Amino acid sequence: MAQGTRRRPLVADKRYASSGRGAQSKPAARTRKPRAKAAGKVRKGGFFGLFGQRKARAGGSGGGGRGPRKPKSALGRLVWLLLTPFRWAFRLAWGFTWRIGMISIALVGLAVGYHYLKLPEASALLDGRARGSVTLTDRNGEVFAWRGDQFGGVVTADTVSPFLKNAIIATEDKRFYRHFGVSPRGVASAVRINLREGRGPLSGHGGSTITQQTAKLLCLGVVYDPDEWESERAYERDCRQGSLWRKAKEAIFAMAMEAKYTKDEILSIYMNRAYLGGGAYGAEAAAQRYFGKSANQVNAAEAAMMAGLLTAPSTLAPTNDLQRSQDRAATVLRLMQEQGYLTTAEMRSAQDNPAVLSEAAAARAGGYFADWVMDTIPDFFGSETTEDVVIRTTLDQRLQRAAEEALAHVFETKVREGSKAQAAIVVMSADGAVRAMVGGRKTQVSGVFNRATQAQRQTGSAFKPFVYATALELGYSPLDRVLDAQYCLDIPGSGQWCPQNYTRKFYGEVTLARALRDSLNVPAVKISEAVGRDLVRQVAGDFGLKSELAAGPALALGASESTLINMTGAYAGILNGGSSVTPYGVTELALVGDSTPLMGASGGLGERVIQTKAAQELIWMMEKVVSEGSGKRAQIPGWQAAGKTGTTQAARDAWFVGFTADYVAGVWMGYDDNTPLSGVTGGGLPADIWREVMVRVHDGLTPKPLPMTAPKPIAPPPQPEPQRRQRPNVGQELGRAVDSLLRDIFGN
Structure with a gap:
């Protein structure tokens, strides 16, 4: 090859034929390569920079990775411009939402996992009570009430x-x-x-x-x-x-x-x-x-x-x-x-x-009775217990129904409609075991004011048996006499006080038995003064009347206050022969599943207050109240009964408390606000309620005589025998007269 002559470069033949004529003579069109920035550069800044980096879209139809192509028509471009803010807002919201959603899901997952790890076995969560339960059973072991959780x-x-x-x-x-x-x-x-x-x-x-x-x-x-x-x-x-x-x-x-x-x-x-x-x-x-x-x-x-x-x-x-x-x-x-x-x-x-x-x-x-029982036991066994406790009580559900039915019957048949007067009933045995309790006219209640145990009311003449109990203990006889006549006492700071009988009459010389039978006030005060108020107060207190007793002579007339349950308990002491009693409702308390009781009876017989002879003579006197005196309306067919009426000043309280050989019952009636009762005395509606209760209580029982003793008749004081005059001898008298005459005539 001649020098200077340039050799043509060797090139490969075209793999594909040109689609047009003379294609080989025309150079191929340069293909515009996408810029590296468009494919890989990360766009920074703006709102999304707060959350991360967003890669620009690459490719796309004619878009070169620059997003949707703008419409060519004027109308299309206008619509495109109008929608641009909405597209931007949507992208913004979506980006915010999915990121917050992912964060929220992660946080929820962590919280769920945290609680999951802390949860105990399911068996540990079955009993969630903060307190224990108290189950109350009656004297026969039957469940009648629950307390606690x-x-x-x-x-x-x-x-x-x-x-x-x-x-x-x-x-x-x-x-x-x-x-x-x-x-x-x-x-x-x-x-x-x-x-x-x-x-x-x-x-x-x-x-x-x-x-x-x-x-x-x-x-x-x-x-x-x-x-x-x-x-x-x-x-x-x-x-x-x-x-x-x-x-x-x-x-x-x-x-x-x-x-x-x-x-x-x-x-x-x-x-x-x-x-x-x-x-x-x-x-x-x-x-x-x-x-x-x-x-x-x-x-x-x-x-x-x-x-x-x-x-x-x-x-x-x-x-x-x-x-x-x-x-x-x-x-x-x-x-x-x-x-x-x-x-x-x-x-x-x-x-x-x-x-x-x-x-x-x-x-x-369980009503009033269950409330009272819960109040008599320690809190850690009752309202605040964390254990499951079973309490066996003295309640007799048959007697409880009898008391409730009797109260309802009397109020339905003998009390005027609309009356707001209240009443309470307690029935117990001679040892103080409470068998039934009604604390108000609404019997199916719980957690309310209990007039049988919480109301302190004046007792009136229902207190008099304790005056005569004191006298009998000192040796008086029910047949001893006292003068019922005008009687006045000087009260320091108050002046003269003259008690009056309910009838406003005086009855002269009467026996103690008659004075109690007819509820005479003057004889009761005289006896109290004779035996001493302090001794009367002591005897009443020993029988269970623990409230502050009156200091003056009105003590004998029931000026002091007492609850019905304490008054009934005091009468139970008379029935049992002169021993005090503490009214009680619990006989045994134990934990569930534990055979050893944690607590026994909460009351019962106490010390002797008066001798049996005195108590039995007092029962004889109180029997006369029911059979012949002010309590006649309390008579129970076929049964001996003894008791005493009580009416306070202005008839604000009316009582009847009494007993048979088997049971003692007390009834109180009055208004919660001390409004005087209209035409009611202890021998009236309270005696009616008492009789209705006791008739039902004794249904099916065999009558028993009262444990009473009649007093021995008092012999009259011995009278000096008059000197016997001798019959004159007529002959001797005539002879002595003749002799005297002869001596006068003839001398000695």
Whole structure:
């Protein structure tokens, strides 16, 4: 090759033929390469710089990675410009939302995990009571009352009656087995209902699942600490608050429970912890409380009633309003039928035969007697106990019914309609064992003022037996006489005091027996003054009248105050032969499952106050009150009875206290505000109530004579015998007269 001649470069032939003619002579068009920045550079700054870095989109139809192509038409460009802010806002919101959502999910997950790790085994959460329970049984061992937080024992979703399990799910959370602890549908439905009913979105229906309700019952795992909380009430108030933040915390705790426990374990915790009214916590306690049977034995009607209580346990409790509870149960039965748990025939049968209370449940919580018993035992065995306690009492439920029926009968038949007068009754044995107690006209109550044990009232003439008991102990006889006539005493600082009889009459010289029989005031004061007020006060106090007794002469007329139970106990001392008694209601107290009692009888016989002879003579005198005197209306056909009436000044109080050989009973009647009774004395309505009570109490019993002794007749004082005059001898007298005459005539 000649020098300077340039060789043509070697090039490969074109792999593909040109589509057009002369293509080989035209150089290929340069392809514009995308800039490296467009493909890989990170756009910084702006709002998204706060959250991270956003890569620019690469590629795209004709966009070169620059986003959507602008429309070419004028109208399209205008629309594009108008939509640009919305597109930007959407991208901004989306970027914010998914990042916040991811952060929230992470935080919720951490919170759920935290609670999950702290949750104990399910078995440790079944009994959540802060206090123990107190079960009261009568003298025969039958349960008649409960106090404290009653817990009947553990039930599970497998052991409880299927009717009860289904009723709870149908009523409280029909999607229980399908959700994860929180039901968005339930919450939305509850909000819609609340708004439709004119309430706030979170007021009223809560939409809580059973799991959430269980979380609330567990107080989100927070245990009561007396050092941290002002009171247990404050702790419970915090547990039950319904703020939005609290609801969120409940939801997290509920999800932790769903992760930790099975559905049946959660349901078991709920059934054991839920309050079902009447002091019953848990299904077993409620079944025993209301129906006297175990929770695995309740039928459809009973289960529906129990499930219906979950909405408002105190208001709907059958012991408060049985009809309202039955109406709610009918609604629960309908829900069970709609959700397939009952057939239509089963639903109708249960609705036509609603649940009714057991006999013990119908008696509510034991009324006045149970309240009194709880007041007589130490708090750590009663209202503040953390153990389950059983108390055996002296109550006789037959006698209790007798007292309640008698009171109702007299007020229905002999007291004017609308009267606000009250009455109280106590029935006891001679040793002070209280068998029945009524503290007011409303008998089916609990936790209210008890007029039998709490009302201090003037005793009136019902106090007089203790004046005569003092006299008899000192050797007086019921047949001794005292003058009933005008009698006045000078009272220091008060002037002259002249007692008057109720009849405003005086009866002259009367025996002590008649003075008590007719309730004469002047003889009672005279005897009290004769034996000494201090001694009368001592005898009355030893018999159990411990309240501050009057210091003046009006002591003999019952100016002092006493409770009905103490007055009845004092009369029991007379019946038992003169020994004091302490009224009591507890015979034995023990922990559940413990065979050794922690406490025995809380009262009973005490020391002797007067001799048996004096007591029996006093009973003889008091028997005359009923058989012949002011207490005639208290007579019991076929039975000997003794007692005493009592009416205070202006008839503010009326009493009748008395006894047979078997029982002592006391009746008080009056107004709580001390308004005088209209036309009522102790020998009137109180004696009627006493008779009605004792007739029922002694029904079926064999009459027994009273332990009384009639006094020996008092012999009149010996009178000096008159000197006997001798009959004159006529012959001797005539001879002496002749001799005297001859001597006068003839001398000696």
